[in-house]
Amino acid sequence: MVDSPVLLFAYGNVSRGDDALAPLLLETLQQQGWTQACSHPILFLSDYQIQIEHALDLRGCERILLIDADQSLQSAYSFYPLSARQETSYTTHGITPSTLLHIYHQLFNEAPPPTTMLAIQGSRFELGQDLSEQARNNLQQALRLVSNIFSAADFSLWDSEISSAIKRS
Secondary structure, X not given: OOOOOEEEEEEOOOOOHHHHHHHHHHHHHHHXXXXXXXXXXXXXXXXXXXXXXXXXXHOOOOEEEEEEEEOOOXXXXXXXXXXXXXXXXXXXXXXXXXXXXXXXXXXXXXXXXXXXXXXXXXXXXXXXXXXXXXXXXXXXXXXXXXXXXXXXXXXXXXXXXXXXXXXXX
């Protein structure tokens, strides 16, 4: 029997400076040859933003790791659990991670797989900018976290990192 996959879903625009952090992390993991996370196969997904259709990509996954750049962070990255929640939005461009999980619940009448956010601190998001030096450093720190977690035989280290992050906040 094949284990259910871990979905790594990175979203961001590689043409907008530090907004490229998430897709670059995904690309680096692929280049390094990562095929398993916590003894489960990895599915890689990258897009500019979260869309309603992405709820279909969550189906059948053991866990989900959403990865995005975030201007509001005070540290290199933040690693925290997400829950389903319907959020009102005044745009037709993209949806929030919590809304994605809510849509999954509505579509399949079941709880979405356990979902974690890895937000990586960025500061420059203008079209045509390169990745900032600080963002490069933050990317390396996030990569170390993910590599450490994925190397574990199960999800205990993943869960421990989430618990530690919750205690710090």
